[in-house]
Amino acid sequence: MTEVASAGSIRVKHGPQGTVVSLVGEIDAGLRGEASESMSVALAADGPVLVDASRATFVDSSGIAFVMQLHRAGSESGIDVTLRDPNRVLRFGLEIVGYSEQLRDADADLVG
Numbered sequence: 001m002t003e004v005a006s007a008g009s010i011r012v013k014h015g016p017q018g019t020v021v022s023l024v025g026e027i028d029a030g031l032r033g034e035a036s037e038s039m040s041v042a043l044a045a046d047g048p049v050l051v052d053a054s055r056a057t058f059v060d061s062s063g064i065a066f067v068m069q070l071h072r073a074g075s076e077s078g079i080d081v082t083l084r085d086p087n088r089v090l091r092f093g094l095e096i097v098g099y100s101e102q103l104r105d106a107d108a109d110l111v112g
Helices: 029-044 061-076 089-096 106-111
Strands: 008-015 018-027 049-059 081-084
Touching: 008 029, 008 049, 018 029, 018 061, 029 061, 049 061, 049 089, 061 081, 061 089, 081 106
Parallel strands: 018 049, 049 081
Antiparallel strands: 008 018
């Protein structure tokens, strides 16, 4: 099967407060390989993981599955995984599949 180039990327950055997994542009099946590598890198570090979807313009089912798998793997390892999605690009898809309540909203922590 030929993998189609995606117009997006998944970036992982480690810092003193934890790890940020940034979803940028179109998050789709073209990023499968990048998603697998990003998940391994993100979960290998110490501290919490923030999935930042503030620069995502589109997230398909494979992108939703990536975030769900990252959250589940983090939970099993005792790693806190939260979501920042001010444009609700990803949150909407998570709501459709019934997973929205599982993933805590990082922006709510800033307000409350």
